[in-house]
Amino acid sequence: MAQPFFVLVRPQMGENIGAAARAMWNFGLDRMRIVAPRDGWPNQKAIAMSSGAGRLLDEAVLTDDTAGALEDCSYVFATTARQRGLTKPVFSPEEAMKVAAQKIGAGEKVAVLFGPERAGLENDDIARASAIISVPVNPDFPSLNLAQCVLLTAYEWRRQTEEVVAETVEMARGDWATGLEIEKLAAHYEERLDEAGFFFPPAKADGMKINLRNLWSRMRLTRADVQMLHGVMRQMVRWKDRGT
Structure with missing residues (x-):
């Protein structure tokens, strides 16, 4: 199934890369690209943390810069919690993945950029994006862990592309009474x-x-x-x- 590419830009810790892979695979996503990981690649800590999602790391595309990771993509989202002084449409994660599903359905290739843990994406990265994803977090504590942001976005993708049942009852003790x-x-x-x-x-x-x-x-x-x-x-x- 066609899906967006999740691009981890200059991730700093192997553990966070592995946790991001695990979060992606939780929701059926397996197209990972990694830009200039700080601790080199492959990374044993990433593999250990992926907990069953190691295939994503084996198949991840490694590039030296953000431009290389996006060269075949026609629409790019950048995740950031800060105002960057750049004029771009800003989407909630839900709406962003709705747009992504529409564009991918029309044959486009879509990517989502996730920044490094310490400071997030730089303006040079965001300038390459078509739009921004902004999570409605606590303004007094807006920082999200890399894997948390990946999981949140992957969940919204799943909601847009799979039927999600709002409520079910597990009948552990037989049928309903007549x-x-x-x-x-x-x-x-x-x-x-x-x-x-x-x-x-x-x-x-x-x-x-x-x-x-x-x-x-x-x-x-x-x-x-x-x-x-x-x-x-x-x-x-x-x-x-x-x-x-």
């Missing part, structure tokens, strides 16, 4: 509570029963839940009968 099963549970409790004199005074009994039935439906019970609640009531009745 309407009939809920009805039988409600009847069981109403019968036993009625015998115990719970629905008092009589004028309020109907409303109390409605509230109880509403409780069962609002709880969204599984079949295992229903069976357990039947068992709870049966045990309580047996306990009461033993005491008489």
